[in-house]
Amino acid sequence: MEIENQVPVQDVTFTQSDIDGLYKTIFNRRDVRSQFKPDPIPDDVLARILQAAHHAPSVGFMQPWNFLVIKSPDVKQQIHDAFTEANEEAAKMFDQEKQKSYRSLKLEGILEAPINLCITCDRSKAGPVVLGRTHIKTMDLYSSVCAVQNLWLAARAEGVGVGWMSIIKEEAFHSILGIPEEVVPIAYLCMGYVSHFNKKPELETAKWRERLPLSEQVFFDQWQQTKTGEQEGLIAELDLNADFPQKFTNLYPG
Amino acid sequence: MEIENQVPVQDVTFTQSDIDGLYKTIFNRRDVRSQFKPDPIPDDVLARILQAAHHAPSVGFMQPWNFLVIKSPDVKQQIHDAFTEANEEAAKMFDQEKQKSYRSLKLEGILEAPINLCITCDRSKAGPVVLGRTHIKTMDLYSSVCAVQNLWLAARAEGVGVGWMSIIKEEAFHSILGIPEEVVPIAYLCMGYVSHFNKKPELETAKWRERLPLSEQVFFDQWQQTKTGEQEGLIAELDLNADFPQKFTNLYPG
Numbered sequence: 001m002e003i004e005n006q007v008p009v010q011d012v013t014f015t016q017s018d019i020d021g022l023y024k025t026i027f028n029r030r031d032v033r034s035q036f037k038p039d040p041i042p043d044d045v046l047a048r049i050l051q052a053a054h055h056a057p058s059v060g061f062m063q064p065w066n067f068l069v070i071k072s073p074d075v076k077q078q079i080h081d082a083f084t085e086a087n088e089e090a091a092k093m094f095d096q097e098k099q100k101s102y103r104s105l106k107l108e109g110i111l112e113a114p115i116n117l118c119i120t121c122d123r124s125k126a127g128p129v130v131l132g133r134t135h136i137k138t139m140d141l142y143s144s145v146c147a148v149q150n151l152w153l154a155a156r157a158e159g160v161g162v163g164w165m166s167i168i169k170e171e172a173f174h175s176i177l178g179i180p181e182e183v184v185p186i187a188y189l190c191m192g193y194v195s196h197f198n199k200k201p202e203l204e205t206a207k208w209r210e211r212l213p214l215s216e217q218v219f220f221d222q223w224q225q226t227k228t229g230e231q232e233g234l235i236a237e238l239d240l241n242a243d244f245p246q247k248f249t250n251l252y253p254g
Numbered sequence: 255m256e257i258e259n260q261v262p263v264q265d266v267t268f269t270q271s272d273i274d275g276l277y278k279t280i281f282n283r284r285d286v287r288s289q290f291k292p293d294p295i296p297d298d299v300l301a302r303i304l305q306a307a308h309h310a311p312s313v314g315f316m317q318p319w320n321f322l323v324i325k326s327p328d329v330k331q332q333i334h335d336a337f338t339e340a341n342e343e344a345a346k347m348f349d350q351e352k353q354k355s356y357r358s359l360k361l362e363g364i365l366e367a368p369i370n371l372c373i374t375c376d377r378s379k380a381g382p383v384v385l386g387r388t389h390i391k392t393m394d395l396y397s398s399v400c401a402v403q404n405l406w407l408a409a410r411a412e413g414v415g416v417g418w419m420s421i422i423k424e425e426a427f428h429s430i431l432g433i434p435e436e437v438v439p440i441a442y443l444c445m446g447y448v449s450h451f452n453k454k455p456e457l458e459t460a461k462w463r464e465r466l467p468l469s470e471q472v473f474f475d476q477w478q479q480t481k482t483g484e485q486e487g488l489i490a491e492l493d494l495n496a497d498f499p500q501k502f503t504n505l506y507p508g
Contacts, residue, residue, distance in 0.1 A: 013413050014275070014278065014279070014411050014412075014413070015275075017271050017275060018271075018274070018275035018278050018279070018411060019275065019411045019412065020272070020275065021268070021269075021271060021272035021273065021274065021275020021276050021278075021279075022275050022276050022279045022306075022407060022408065022411045023302075023306065023408070023411075024268065024272050024275075025268070025272070025275075025276045026306050026309055026404055026407070026408065027306075027309055029309075029311070031311055043487040043488045043490075043491040044491050044495070046488055046491075047488060047491040047492050047495055047498075048277075048495075048498060050468060050472065050492065051468060051492075051495075051498050051499055052276075052277065052280050052281075054466075054468045054471065055280055055281055055283075055499055056403065057283070057285055057403075057406065057418065059418075059420060060457065060462070060463065061455055061457035061458060061462060061463040061465075062463070063465070063466045063471070065471060066471050066472070066473060066477075067471055067472045067473070068472075068473045068474070068475075068476075068477065069472060069473070069474050069475075069485070069488070070474075070475055071474075071475065071485075072475045075475050075476075086388070086389050089388070089389075090385075090388035090389065093383045093388055094383055102385065105385075107385075107386070126463065129347045129348055131344075131356065131359075131361075131457070131462065132361070132418075132420045132421060133420070134340070134343070134344040134347055134421060135340050135343075135344065135420070135421060135422055135423050135424070136420045136422070136424055138395070139420050141392070141395075141396075142395075142396075142399045142402075142440070142441070145396045145399035145400060145403070146399060146402070146403045146406075148396075148400070149310065149311075149399070149400045149403035149404065150280055150403065152311065152400075153276060153280070153407070154276065154277070154280065157268050157272060157273045157276045157277075158268075158273065159267050159268070164311065164313075164386075166313060166386045166387070166389070166390045166393050167386060167388060167389060168389060168390070169389050170389070170390055177475075177476060177477055178476045178477040178478070179477045180477065183477070186396070187396070201315055203314065203315035203385070204315060208314070208315060208385065209314065209315040209316070209380060211315075211317070212308075212317045214304060214305060214308045217308065217317070217319060217320050217321055218304065218320070218321045218322075218323060219320060219321070219322045219323070220322070220323050220324075220325075221322075221323075221324055221325065221326040221329050221431075222322075222329075222431060222432045223320075223322065223431055223432040223433045223434065223437070224432070231323070231325075233297040234297045234300055234301060234323070236297075237297040237298050237300075237301040238301050238304065238305075241298070241301055241302075241305075244301075244302060244305050245305055245309055
């Protein structure tokens with residue numbers, strides 16, 4: 001029985017083409033807010049994207065997610081109204097200079113995207129005691145986030161843009177979508193085909209914030225302990241190959 | 255300037271080989287606890303995997319993650335001790351029958367895996383007001399989870415097994431790894447090459463819990479609203495192609 005579930009090690013190595021397909025997707029995935037086209041997403045495409053989400057890792061194999069597919073113009077409009085109210089509050093939280101920049105950004109595509117999708121976490125889905133959630137209680141929320149990321153990558157590979165809209169009061173999701181109190185709305189995603197994908201994150205292009213150097217985000221054995229002896233090889237590698245992602249984003253003419 | 259950042263739409267379509275590479279990775283990714291080999295992960299491989307993590311989406315382009323690479327046998331042993339204590343507490347939370355099954359499962363590979371990796375969320379990394387985190391305060395935690403999932407997929411494609419170990423008191427991460435209070439340890443991952451990958455999740459094989467039917471996890475426009483009219487196409491598609499993931503896991507002989 002256990003043997004049947006095993007994949008011999010000589011068969012687990014992916015081809016370079018498989019590996020490149022993954023990296024190409026990861027490095028070209030973008031948060032899309034403003035390039036949605038009205039073309040519907042065919043059911044077979046959406047089905048594959050949802051399968052990818054459903055095969056995310058989950059604590060105790062809990063699969064705590066549900067997928068709420070929203071096409072109703074009325075529901076979208078209510079969500080958009082709640083966004084608009086929250087976005088005005090949000091803008092005022094930034095100081096004058098940053099606020100001007102903030103107000104110039106388009107931060108959602110609720111009405112234009114043919115599909116909005118809310119991914120939730122039903123904390124009661126596998127009973128009160130969940131393997132792996134006994135001590136760290138947020139593990140089930142994190143499982144639903146893994147589903148979001150799988151979905152986002154599958155969508156990118158299928159040519160579908162996804163934007164995560166988080167500027168809204170959480171209560172709005174409960175009241176507008178009828179989500180019960182014990183279910184946590186994890187992500188509200190705007191999805192659709194796009195006129196183009198951007199090469200870089202929009203917030204990087206707009207100089208809102210810079211890409212941090214990866215080698216400076218890595219510690220060894222203890223928090224804030226930087227390169228020591230044998231560990232220097234990894235840091236050197238990260239600095240030397242800092243342009244590895246660009247090899248995939250540069251596949252497209254600028 | 256904006257033009258330079260655009261990728262013309264005719265170039266955004268991935269080849270079938272790219273798409274298959276992604277799906278192959280998603281559907282063959284496993285939570286590994288017991289098949290680690292001692293072979294070191296070369297620095298160039300680990301660097302690529304970390305690049306994938308670093309290119310996860312993040313709220314307000316915050317990049318709140320740090321990567322704490324742990325190779326020290328002493329640190330691993332302390333984490334393992336904290337796991338053992340928590341795991342004993344965890345076992346007792348299940349009723350008699352389930353407890354027996356729980357105790358038969360191997361739930362971590364801390365000491366065997368050549369690398370342990372803690373991915374964190376530094377909530378202060380982009381100042382007090384973060385674009386997109388103004389109303390939903392957990393968004394930065396979710397960003398770090400997206401980094402975990404990107405890392406997990408990149409590792410799988412590179413032939414590296416990853417297991418998420420969550421049976422531990424969160425305080426242990428702070429005290430053993432020196433992580434400050436304002437930084438949240440999101441995931442503790444055991445990583446290494448493996449003797450084999452399993453075809454199915456171990457908890458599915460062990461009949462701990464079943465894979466839920468995806469078509470039953472999908473709602474339309476409102477919570478618990480099931481197929482209505484035009485939406486039936488998606489449900490039919492999900493049921494018809496429920497074996498889509500198996501097309502990729504069956505690439506390997508069982």
